[in-house]
Amino acid sequence: MTAWNTNPAHFWMNGPLPADPVEFDERMGAWFVTGYPEAQQVLGDPGTFSSDISPYFPHADRDQAAEDLNAGNLLLMDGAFHRQRRKVLSQAFTPRVVADLEPRITEIVTELADGLAGRDEFDFVEEIAYPLPVTVIAELLGIPATDRKLFAYWADKLMESKIVHYETDPGVDVQAAARAAVAEYLPMMDYLAEHAAGRRRRPGEDLLSRLVHAEVDGERLTDAEITSFGALLLIAGHVTTTLLLGSTIMCLDRYRDAAAAVRRDRSLVPAALEESLRLISPVPGVWRATTRDTEIGGRALPGGQLVTALVGAANRDPRRFADPATYDLTRDPNPHLGFGRGAHFCLGAPLARLEGRIALNILLDRFGDLRTIPDDPPVFHPALDMCGARHLPVRVS
Numbered sequence: 254m255t256a257w258n259t260n261p262a263h264f265w266m267n268g269p270l271p272a273d274p275v276e277f278d279e280r281m282g283a284w285f286v287t288g289y290p291e292a293q294q295v296l297g298d299p300g301t302f303s304s305d306i307s308p309y310f311p312h313a314d315r316d317q318a319a320e321d322l323n324a325g326n327l328l329l330m331d332g333a334f335h336r337q338r339r340k341v342l343s344q345a346f347t348p349r350v351v352a353d354l355e356p357r358i359t360e361i362v363t364e365l366a367d368g369l370a371g372r373d374e375f376d377f378v379e380e381i382a383y384p385l386p387v388t389v390i391a392e393l394l395g396i397p398a399t400d401r402k403l404f405a406y407w408a409d410k411l412m413e414s415k416i417v418h419y420e421t422d423p424g425v426d427v428q429a430a431a432r433a434a435v436a437e438y439l440p441m442m443d444y445l446a447e448h449a450a451g452r453r454r455r456p457g458e459d460l461l462s463r464l465v466h467a468e469v470d471g472e473r474l475t476d477a478e479i480t481s482f483g484a485l486l487l488i489a490g491h492v493t494t495t496l497l498l499g500s501t502i503m504c505l506d507r508y509r510d511a512a513a514a515v516r517r518d519r520s521l522v523p524a525a526l527e528e529s530l531r532l533i534s535p536v537p538g539v540w541r542a543t544t545r546d547t548e549i550g551g552r553a554l555p556g557g558q559l560v561t562a563l564v565g566a567a568n569r570d571p572r573r574f575a576d577p578a579t580y581d582l583t584r585d586p587n588p589h590l591g592f593g594r595g596a597h598f599c600l601g602a603p604l605a606r607l608e609g610r611i612a613l614n615i616l617l618d619r620f621g622d623l624r625t626i627p628d629d630p631p632v633f634h635p636a637l638d639m640c641g642a643r644h645l646p647v648r649v650s
Contacts, residue, residue, distance in 0.1 A: 395459025537565025
């Protein structure tokens with residue numbers, strides 16, 4: 254079987270894992286953890302492996318707007334502060350809220366599929382995998398339909414700001430390029446703040462209204478926290494689903510027996526999604542920092558060290574998964590780390606799974622078999638912390 258045409262940083266996609274599951278990377282100045290039990294340890298012990306890595310990436314010229322952007326970034330929080338704010342945001346993803354979204358998600362996917370009627374080829378990411386979750390998140394927040402395209406544009410810029418470090422040409426000021434990308438979506442913060450102010454005057458049933466009136470220890474969230482929560486939802490709420498959908502199509506294209514089995518038996522759709530999450534983990538690298546001296550995988554790590562749990566690699570650890578490079582719909586249990594683990598387990602996992610299940614079933618009904626195009630192969634994201642198709646040309650067959 255030919256190798257995946259992937260980002261070289263995702264070395265585990267096309268070869269064996271390193272012999273040592275915990276290694277220090279001199280170039281990155283960080284510990285890379287590729288083993289499954291070792292990654293579990295990192296993700297499951299926030300007291301030793303802190304999520305607040307901001308001190309390790311200082312920006313002396315960071316302005317107030319950029320600071321506000323991180324005010325509600327749950328990904329950088331630990332302990333009680335994280336738990337309190339996660340509890341507020343989790344109301345967007347309760348079982349009832351997610352279940353109630355099923356009819357609307359079905360409508361959105363159907364509309365997207367209708368727009369492709371008569372087309373034999375299209376970019377799956379551009380036409381299906383990207384607009385679906387962006388639309389869902391925008392509606393959850395209560396963004397007017399007339400502004401959805403603007404919201405999608407900001408989502409694009411958020412993505413660009415994450416990958417600019419990997420795509421900037423040599424000799425170009427990377428920090429300046431990153432700031433330029435950030436500047437493109439900072440108007441979103443003003444937009445969200447304006448709508449939050451409107452919800453204070455006239456509350457609705459949307460998430461933005463609930464955030465405006467939520468309290469933590471008797472205090473309302475700040476404007477910066479509310480707008481930052483909105484930005485976090487936009488990127489975290491759509492990236493995972495976008496990548497999951499694209500990866501599932503790529504897996505079914507490559508593993509033909511599995512594709513035939515899913516078409517015959519739709520009860521296998523959830524298994525297809527879970528195995529895609531394992532084989533091509535959407536968020537394959539999670540950064541942490543040691544708060545004290547510790548040991549992992551037989552290696553002594555001092556305090557104050559950056560650690561990257563490469564969950565994409567851990568999900569292919571043969572110590573945990575038999576025949577780990579194979580897409581196996583019968584894998585049960587499938588305790589992958591595709592949605593993380595512990596305190597920072599992905600809040601949007603139930604929504605991503607629902608969107609994936611609905612979309613895949615409708616696509617199988619409408620298009621049957623979607624195949625990649627040999628002369629126009631998938632283009633993977635270049636960033637270390639995103640794995641999956643950025644462009645995915647497909648042909649209806």
